[in-house]
Amino acid sequence: MQTTIAKPQTNVVEPVYFADKYVKALWLKNADNYYLENRTIVVNLGEEKAYVAVAPEKYLWPRTSTILQEISIKSGDSLLLIEIVESKNIGGVVLDSKWRQLGELMDFPKDVPLWKSPQYDVGIVAFDPYFATGLTDRPHSKRIQKHQVKVNLWFSPAQTDAAIHNKHTARDFLEVHTQLYGSGRMQKFHSNNFDTLYEDVLMNPGNSHLPFASVDESGGFIYPWHQYYADTDCIWMANEFHPID
Structure with a gap:
């Protein structure tokens, strides 16, 4: 008797509730046109x-982004x-009942106006951390590790x-940011001092930066x-990839 292997369901869509008045987000799995x-x-x-239906061929590498319509x-x-479904008074996003100023959630300066939305799990992916951080040009099967994706x-x-x-945490994760609204920068410093800035990575809507992380001798980030x-009022997304033992 021949066994039939069921094909995975395509175009599975789940809403992700950040702040519906201003931001509409959908998690799309197994896209098919x-x-x-x-x-x-x-x-x-x-x-x-991820491939876009256009010629010549267009695709998105993992952990990258673009704007399409x-x-x-x-x-x-x-x-x-x-x-972004509403930009008027977009700062009102922080008035959503589930958003919090970071100083309310952890030991963080309360005079820094930084607000965080709820965080959601959006799947598990496997990759070679050395390849993902640019330490090697090719992934190696023996280094592939599963990661929980959180946004x-x-x-x-x-x-x-x-x-x-x-x-970020006791056991760090791979983090990439995607700009959604406004213009900002991801910045690198030689030390914990603003005067030691050595790199500005400009962030505009649709941009995701290359990973800042490297990998240590134990394989951690x-x-x-x-x-x-933030140069202007900004909304950006943190894409976190947490190692799974």
Whole structure:
């Protein structure tokens, strides 16, 4: 008797509730010619390249993003689709009942106007950390590791220094940011001092930066001193990839 292997369901969509009045977000799994009508920031959170139905061929590498409209996503295993649906008084995003100023959530300066949305799990992906951080040009099968993907939004008003740091948690994760609204910068420093700035990575809507992390001798992620700086009122998304033992 021949066994039939069921094909995975395509174009599976789940809403991600950040702040519906201002930001509409959908998690799209197993895209198959999924049509985007409105201007949409597309973030590839999956393991595979995501292909756009256009010639010549266009694709998104994992952990990268772009802005698309009036076109279909030909394929992609895990994508976040984000629309800014209202920009008037967009700072009101922080008034959503589930948003919090970071100083309310942890030991963080309460005079820094940095707000955080709820965080959501959006799948598990496997990759080689050395390849993902640019330490090697090719992934190695023996280094492939599973990671839980988590996403949340941040908001800061113009001219906010969001605090220099080089650690996130006791066991660090791979982090990439995607700009959703406004213009800002990801900045690197030689030390925990604003006067030691050595690199500005400009962030505009639809941009995701290359990972800042490197990998230490134990295989964990390590970071330079860095921060986000908001040139204008800004909303950006943190895409976190947490190692799974």
